[in-house]
Amino acid sequence: MDDKTTEIELRLLLEALFQKYCYDFRGYSMASIKRRLFQAREHFDCRTFSQLQDRVLHDPAVLSKLLSFLTVRVSELFRNPAYFLAIREKVIPYLRTYPSIKVWVAGCGAGEEVYSLAILFREEGLENRTMFYGTDISPEALEKAKAGVYKLDRIPLFTENHRQSGGKSSLSDYYSAAYQAAIFDKNLRRRVVFSDHSLATDGVFAEVQFISCRNVLIYFDRELQDRAVGLFKDSLARKGFLGLGFKESLRFNRHADTFTEFARSERIYQKRGDL
């Protein structure tokens, strides 16, 4: 599907995005980003990546559409219920001992994970002393996250996930349905800050007790993964928790020694207490 020239053009396009707009995809896993850039190239009807580069450099409207190709992520409420069950049963008792709690969902996309955690913390009676940060690089995703509106046909899946995660109430308590959409309770957002933050270029912004970053690092190459996990290490309080996706691990990461396996099969790690 390519040759040396395509490879060069592709790297130049990523460099252009960084230099002009500060979006840094240069450390992303190539196999995946290449596929998506080919899709974008087709969408914009460009013959080469140089043509696409020309358009994105001169037209910010092309940028925002291109970003939606590059940051595409699909999630669901209470995705992998076993993860949320482990938070409920193993992490929450620990967090309960803190007078105030900060939770960071890094790469929050359209906010599904943030709403899941906000619901879980409400059910566990911790909502009022918790602050949630949901961050992402995509302005479009952050707008969706703030709106908290999901397609109605996804609700049965969300409901089943919530039940399996040990949900103590009915998910329908948290949304109202209208016009093929489910709108989540604005009160759930009372303690939530959605904001722009890049794991590739930005730094630490708060000390937190729990970070959930699932299926985000898979899009990074190993060097960028090292940077992101380093950032998590510096953001976490002593004995703070880091939750990853079910097929992600710190095994290949430079900061592996900083963490211990807390809930092994649910991929929840704990920062060591002596650091």
Place this chain on the structure above:
Amino acid sequence: MTATQAEAIVIGASAGALEALSILLPALPQDYPLPIMVVVHLSPDRESMLAELLRAKCSLDAREVEDKEPIQGGTIYFAPPDYHLLVEVDKHLSLSIEEPVHHSRPSIDVLFETAADAYGAALIGIVLTGASNDGSQGLKAVVSAGGTALIQRPDLAYIPTMPQAALDACPEAQVMSLEQITAYLQERSTPL
């Protein structure tokens, strides 16, 4: 014409996969030098027993992939349920939860296209039984990169749709029975 020495194998299968793979994979010897990456269409909401079942039958190590795992010879790598499996040019594996392709995540096309990119002519791509069109584009990519394309004989497959679709897209592929594919792979067992 000098044939390029094979460096890796990718296999895609759907309905009937377990039976077909149970003939193919256990036949490979313990010192088999090539890595084998496999996508089987699975239900996304369940843990897959596939790697475990085949590990019990195979002399090669068989396991579900973890993100950023380096690729090693003599290992069978399975795409985990609900993740695409991709090969990076520097020969390690990565995962993604991008949209399903042909309604499938994992998708055979995604694995084959990225593996073709990474291995070029040194790749063997194999499409087995299944009721889908997934794998056709991927196998085409394997051929375009100079690699070898094998397809299970549609009339002998548990479900012929997927191998037939691959054959329609890739007429230059070699069509074989499972036994012939097994023998073909065994011949590649001479260490590089």
